[in-house]
Amino acid sequence: MSKITYLDYNATTPIDDRVLDVMLPYFKEKYANPSSKYRFAMDIAADVEKARTIIANCLGASKSEEIIFTASATESVNHAIRGTLKTHPDKKHIITTAVEHPAVLDTCKDLERDGYKVTFLPVNNKGELSIDDFTNAITKDTAIISIMHANNETGVVFPIDKLSKIAKQENPDVIFHTDATQSIGKIKIDMNKEYNNIDLLSMSGHKIYAPKGVGILFARTGSRLRKFITGGHHEFNKRAGTLNVPLIIGMAKAFQILDEELKEKKQEKLSVLISRIEEEISKKIPYITINGKGAQRLSNTTNISFDCIEGESILFQLDKLGFCISSGSACTSGSLEPSHVLRAMQVPITSAHSSLRISLGRFTKEEEVAAFIETLPTIISRLREISPFWDKKNNKPNDKAIQYSCQS
Numbered sequence: 001m002s003k004i005t006y007l008d009y010n011a012t013t014p015i016d017d018r019v020l021d022v023m024l025p026y027f028k029e030k031y032a033n034p035s036s037k038y039r040f041a042m043d044i045a046a047d048v049e050k051a052r053t054i055i056a057n058c059l060g061a062s063k064s065e066e067i068i069f070t071a072s073a074t075e076s077v078n079h080a081i082r083g084t085l086k087t088h089p090d091k092k093h094i095i096t097t098a099v100e101h102p103a104v105l106d107t108c109k110d111l112e113r114d115g116y117k118v119t120f121l122p123v124n125n126k127g128e129l130s131i132d133d134f135t136n137a138i139t140k141d142t143a144i145i146s147i148m149h150a151n152n153e154t155g156v157v158f159p160i161d162k163l164s165k166i167a168k169q170e171n172p173d174v175i176f177h178t179d180a181t182q183s184i185g186k187i188k189i190d191m192n193k194e195y196n197n198i199d200l201l202s203m204s205g206h207k208i209y210a211p212k213g214v215g216i217l218f219a220r221t222g223s224r225l226r227k228f229i230t231g232g233h234h235e236f237n238k239r240a241g242t243l244n245v246p247l248i249i250g251m252a253k254a255f256q257i258l259d260e261e262l263k264e265k266k267q268e269k270l271s272v273l274i275s276r277i278e279e280e281i282s283k284k285i286p287y288i289t290i291n292g293k294g295a296q297r298l299s300n301t302t303n304i305s306f307d308c309i310e311g312e313s314i315l316f317q318l319d320k321l322g323f324c325i326s327s328g329s330a331c332t333s334g335s336l337e338p339s340h341v342l343r344a345m346q347v348p349i350t351s352a353h354s355s356l357r358i359s360l361g362r363f364t365k366e367e368e369v370a371a372f373i374e375t376l377p378t379i380i381s382r383l384r385e386i387s388p389f390w391d392k393k394n395n396k397p398n399d400k401a402i403q404y405s406c407q408s
Helices: 017-027 039-059 073-086 102-113 131-137 160-170 245-263 267-284 311-320 340-344 366-385 399-405
Strands: 067-070 093-097 117-121 142-146 175-179 200-204 215-219 288-290 301-306 355-359
Touching: 017 245, 039 067, 039 245, 067 073, 073 102, 073 142, 073 175, 073 200, 073 215, 093 102, 102 117, 117 131, 131 160, 142 160, 160 175, 267 288, 267 301, 267 366, 311 355, 311 366
Parallel strands: 093 117, 093 142, 142 175, 175 200
Antiparallel strands: 067 215, 200 215, 288 301, 301 355
16 A cells, blocks of 8 residues: 555544654653652653643643543543542442443443443434433432543534533532543633533543553542552552653643644634535435534534445445545444444434544645545445445435335
């Protein structure tokens, strides 16, 4: 394969050269353990605290101690949910949504097996939550609410500022957690302004042009949170384990760059490109669905279903031509089941099986988007010609497709 066209930034991002440059000294020259008590190590510990302060400032945290370094967003999510429940042993109710990332969904299902009651809030066909459903779900027994900020598959954004405010009004003791893995760097987040009712926030470095293997858990001062990983006094006695210094330094740099991009409104460029993809594909290919259309969505993401063909077949053909695109969450791409997100949105099974998630990023070029728009219609046409659900004569779904799409 001579050329890669990467259109899967929601799965992961390449490390920015500026991030890599600040990391390199900590792999070799500045290698000391920051927990050691000699000057060589203490200087590195000071660099870690500087990085923590940078991240805290970018998130609008009131104290740098509210930033806990972890190894991933998945760890942060588990720490937030399980660590909260351990400090509220008398409360057995959790609220989340049916469209969360598996890090949240699987954790909640695991806790359900341990005797917790979990409310999985539904969404409408745009992927939006009902405010009434959310409000009515909150009880005195609710220990934690975990709702993502933006969906990784469709880009649909939930109004977590509004939801967290309602949650505190209904139950002042409830803990509100958000998985902000996809929204960091795409939406400005200030934890002491419009997001001041959110207690816990999870995210991962590899979604923001920093390395894989590092994440953070924002834990607001006063939040009761039990240690999730034991074995040391690290991270203000909240998360044991020697700090991964190079990756922490790199993530702080990534936050600085994102903060500048948000000020310069660079995400607007991606919004233009996504609109172009949706408009052109809609003109060139019949019988498609833009999942989440009409809802508030991330500027870099679109999810499109193509009736009567398998998403895996589309991906295979695109991959042969060097296009890197996902059929949904990278964490569930090994499954042949249709996306749980699209099924929750009542997308017919024939469409849910054929979705593509296109997600753009910092290094996406206009010519790459143009090449994708030009290439895709031929692939879709070719696959539909051999589909048992396609009426080739009339260029539309046949009766078998209509019947199959009605099955749950």
